[in-house]
Amino acid sequence: MKVVRMFRRAVRAIVPPALFLGLTAYFGWNAMQGDHGIHAYHQQLQLREQALQAQRDANDEQIVWKRRVASLDERALNADMLDERARAMLNLARTGDLVIPYGPHDKLY
Template identity: 55%
Template structure:
């Protein structure tokens, strides 16, 4: 009689317990698994970092593109280039008017 009661109790408990364990397994995998919510959040942060790196790369590429376009021979102003080269080399022509600057007031 006791064995029959125990057997019926085990059968009554076994099916719901199996269902609860199976449900717990799927819930745990939905949160912590390879394709779970936490993995999704991690992928979203990686995507945001990659988009920021892409934006920085585009900005740097635009800077370099402007610098390369400025090297075009038509883009350079010959008078400004001549003035800057003379200032850097500390050079002048025979008819140039030279105004000396003191040490506290450099030209460049």
Template identity: 55%
Template structure:
């Protein structure tokens, strides 16, 4: 009886061990620190970082254009006069004034 039990355990032990090892490695391949799910998460984070970098470059270009426009050679006196009159809500005598609605603000 003991010999049959020992033989039965010997027959089952090796396949069970290999099955458990296989399950362990498959689980780690999917859910582990270096698994497929972690890889997908890292790809998502990378895409978000790339989008943030693109937004930062766009904002940097906008500010670079604004700073370049502050150069005294780049300022157009007529545009400066027009913009200051719009911002101060003033006009000269003889100017044609076109009123805008509240939803159609010029600035």
């Protein structure tokens, strides 16, 4: 009987602290490594920063494109420059134009 009583006392003395220590370790691990833990929070912060940087890049590109589109306005185009560029792209010349030939490796633009 004494052995059984000593065994019960030992179990009663060891099991509750071991159980609570296990629960504490479980919740501590989840607080650090879990889906909503500290490491996941830092990863979400990094993803947020990347998304904000992508948004800033997209806004910058949108500003550039808005400026380009605004420069396509009829009042913004110079007719002489447009004519010159069109002739250069189409490789055309007027009858009175002076044509200066370039070598095969020399580029006009």
